Amino acid sequence: MPGLSRLRGSFAFTPRTLALVWRSSRASTIALGVLTLVAAVLPLGVAFAGKAIVDAVVARDASGALHWVLVELALVAALAANQRTLTLIRQLLGARLGMDINVMILEKALTLDLRHFEDPEFYDQLTRARREASFRPLSVVTESFGMLQNLVTLLGYGALLVSFSPWAVLVLVVAAIPATIAEVRFSNTAFRLRNWRSPESRKLSYLEHVLANDNHAKEVKLFGIGQELLSRYRRLSEQFYVEDRRLALQRGGWGFGLSLLGTGAFYGCYVAMALTAAAGKLTLGELTLYVAAFRQGQQAFQSILSALGGMYEHNLYMSNLFQYLAISTTQVTQPRPAALPARAEGEAPELRSGSSSATESHLGEPSERGIRFEKVGFQYPGQSRWALRNVDLFIPAGQSLALVGHNGAGKTTFIKLLTRLYEPTEGRILLDGKDLRGWDPEALRARIGVVFQDFAQYQFLLRENVGLGSVAHLHDDPRVHRAIERGGASEVVSTISGGLEAQLGRWFKDGAELSGGQWQKIALARAFMREEADILVLDEPTAALDAEAEHAVFERFRALSEGRTTIVISHRFPTVRMADRIVVIEGGEVLEEGTHDALLARDGRYAHLFALQAAGYT
Numbered sequence: 198m199p200g201l202s203r204l205r206g207s208f209a210f211t212p213r214t215l216a217l218v219w220r221s222s223r224a225s226t227i228a229l230g231v232l233t234l235v236a237a238v239l240p241l242g243v244a245f246a247g248k249a250i251v252d253a254v255v256a257r258d259a260s261g262a263l264h265w266v267l268v269e270l271a272l273v274a275a276l277a278a279n280q281r282t283l284t285l286i287r288q289l290l291g292a293r294l295g296m297d298i299n300v301m302i303l304e305k306a307l308t309l310d311l312r313h314f315e316d317p318e319f320y321d322q323l324t325r326a327r328r329e330a331s332f333r334p335l336s337v338v339t340e341s342f343g344m345l346q347n348l349v350t351l352l353g354y355g356a357l358l359v360s361f362s363p364w365a366v367l368v369l370v371v372a373a374i375p376a377t378i379a380e381v382r383f384s385n386t387a388f389r390l391r392n393w394r395s396p397e398s399r400k401l402s403y404l405e406h407v408l409a410n411d412n413h414a415k416e417v418k419l420f421g422i423g424q425e426l427l428s429r430y431r432r433l434s435e436q437f438y439v440e441d442r443r444l445a446l447q448r449g450g451w452g453f454g455l456s457l458l459g460t461g462a463f464y465g466c467y468v469a470m471a472l473t474a475a476a477g478k479l480t481l482g483e484l485t486l487y488v489a490a491f492r493q494g495q496q497a498f499q500s501i502l503s504a505l506g507g508m509y510e511h512n513l514y515m516s517n518l519f520q521y522l523a524i525s526t527t528q529v530t531q532p533r534p535a536a537l538p539a540r541a542e543g544e545a546p547e548l549r550s551g552s553s554s555a556t557e558s559h560l561g562e563p564s565e566r567g568i569r570f571e572k573v574g575f576q577y578p579g580q581s582r583w584a585l586r587n588v589d590l591f592i593p594a595g596q597s598l599a600l601v602g603h604n605g606a607g608k609t610t611f612i613k614l615l616t617r618l619y620e621p622t623e624g625r626i627l628l629d630g631k632d633l634r635g636w637d638p639e640a641l642r643a644r645i646g647v648v649f650q651d652f653a654q655y656q657f658l659l660r661e662n663v664g665l666g667s668v669a670h671l672h673d674d675p676r677v678h679r680a681i682e683r684g685g686a687s688e689v690v691s692t693i694s695g696g697l698e699a700q701l702g703r704w705f706k707d708g709a710e711l712s713g714g715q716w717q718k719i720a721l722a723r724a725f726m727r728e729e730a731d732i733l734v735l736d737e738p739t740a741a742l743d744a745e746a747e748h749a750v751f752e753r754f755r756a757l758s759e760g761r762t763t764i765v766i767s768h769r770f771p772t773v774r775m776a777d778r779i780v781v782i783e784g785g786e787v788l789e790e791g792t793h794d795a796l797l798a799r800d801g802r803y804a805h806l807f808a809l810q811a812a813g814y815t
């Protein structure tokens with residue numbers, strides 16, 4: 198039955214949510230439970246005192262009436278104090294919970310793979326989890342306790358009403374059901390609407406970001422694209438508004454119509470009670486009590502039912518959070534069987550025919566020192582195109598290698614695989630004879646220092662921008678200075694005031710903004726913080742430097758990288774030719790490889806590109 202499964206759905210994540218809340222603050226959760234029970238019982242006392250007052254008045258018992266008025270006053274005061282404390286605890290618990298859950302979300306983000314961040318569906322999930330989950334858990338708790346409170350109140354009023362007529366209890370219950378069913382339905386629609394348009398919401402946030410962000414301000418102004426983007430923003434938000442309005446109107450209309458049923462039921466019972474009292478079968482006090490019991494019982498019951506609707510909605514949102522937290526972070530580790538026969542770690546590798554000339558005649562042995570790509574192929578998740586294919590390559594330890602190729606040839610992908618940001622779809626990569634998948638990720642990354650073309654510009658202190666290259670040495674000043682010098686950033690440091698403690702970037706007060714080339718030098722310095730790393734990779738991090746500066750950087754880089762393996766990606770031949778060995782990648786495959794002179798002599802693609810650049814065409 199769909200109704201029943203919805204009802205079950207309303208509570209599916211409640212135990213896990215309550216566990217989250219319990220872990221956040223036990224004391225607050227217990228206090229919330231106790232105060233909720235008090236809030237459930239006190240109104241019964243107030244109603245009973247009301248009856249006693251009326252009865253005392255009718256019996257002309259002044260002191261009795263005064264006594265009960267004082268009792269009622271005390272109960273009402275207690276109720277108000279209880280309510281205030283409840284609100285306070287809810288606020289505190291809500292703040293604590295929001296904090297804890299955001300930390301959980303970010304902690305999870307740290308364990309995710311790069312592929313997750315490059316996947317739009319994952320992004321939607323993350324956005325949804327962050328948007329809703331910090332306040333929904335508290336709503337689940339408040340709603341659960343609220344339901345308990347109303348249930349106790351309802352049972353109390355129900356017991357009172359039964360003595361008037363069991364029919365009254367039945368009418369009270371039945372009249373509230375249609376409105377509840379409608380509420381659950383609308384909650385469901387609201388959730389689906391928001392989930393369904395989640396990609397559109399991201400577009401909206403992105404437009405906001407472009408229109409109000411320092412990175413884009415120059416282009417937005419100079420290309421005059423502000424109005425165009427703003428009108429896209431308007432169109433999208435207008436569309437959202439229309440959908441939301443339709444839903445709100447439907448929800449409001451149905452809610453109002455169906456609540457009339459409850460009002461009708463109340464007045465029907467009121468008439469019955471009034472007639473019974475007029476016939477002398479009820480005292481005035483009993484009439485007052487029953488009317489109050491019916492009205493408040495009805496309210497309690499409606500609250501329970503609408504809380505059910507709310508719970509259903511909260512649970513749908515909580516499912517987002519739990520799904521996000523359950524994302525598997527283990528990468529696909531099995532190479533495709535067709536590509537390479539499975540082989541146990543350490544087992545003697547057999548020779549394979551058809552290896553490109555890039556491969557030395559021997560294959561990975563546990564004792565070899567260097568990086569070996571064995572028939573490596575890679576497709577980005579969800580893509581049928583091979584970004585890399587049939588890559589067979591051995592880079593002996595200490596060698597300097599340059600990767601050359603057109604845009605989109607697969608050079609960065611090569612680095613992403615080497616640094617295990619992704620794993621090969623087929624084939625395998627070995628470091629010192631051991632499959633990368635067998636390496637502890639921490640140990641592997643400690644050995645590699647990388648600067649990507651889209652390196653980060655942290656809006657942090659200068660010390661942090663450099664020192665974060667080796668967090669453990671963030672406060673090791675001599676090391677930070679050494680790294681700055683090696684990255685060629687000494688003149689950057691001398692031009693800004695504040696030295697290592699200077700704030701960089703424009704986001705925060707007194708931040709010094711650097712030029713593109715200066716940021717690159719800082720990024721290089723960050724890589725040089727990894728003094729223990731024996732593999733250094735520069736993926737075009739010098740594109741913003743002028744040719745002369747780039748040449749200087751690479752000369753220094755080479756000198757400093759003595760004995761280390763270096764891999765450099767560059768489109769500039771003066772840089773490329775310095776490498777011991779050059780690999781030309783085209784369409785994801787290794788096309789040529791050799792020294793600069795050997796490749797020129799071969800007169801192939803490399804020689805062609807070199808001639809173009811020498812003639813000033815690239």
Ligand SMILES: Nc1ncnc2c1ncn2[C@@H]1O[C@H](COP(=O)(O)OP(=O)(O)OP(=O)(O)O)[C@@H](O)[C@H]1O
Pocket residue numbers: 315577578580584602603604605606607608609610611
């Ligand atoms: N995250 C990704 N998802 C899907 N495809 C990608 C992704 N990153 C790169 N690609 C595709 O993989 C191919 C190789 O890209 P890669 O970044 O390795 O090229 P590149 O040689 O480094 O280019 P450039 O010189 O422009 O930096 C390209 O066709 C690109 O479109």
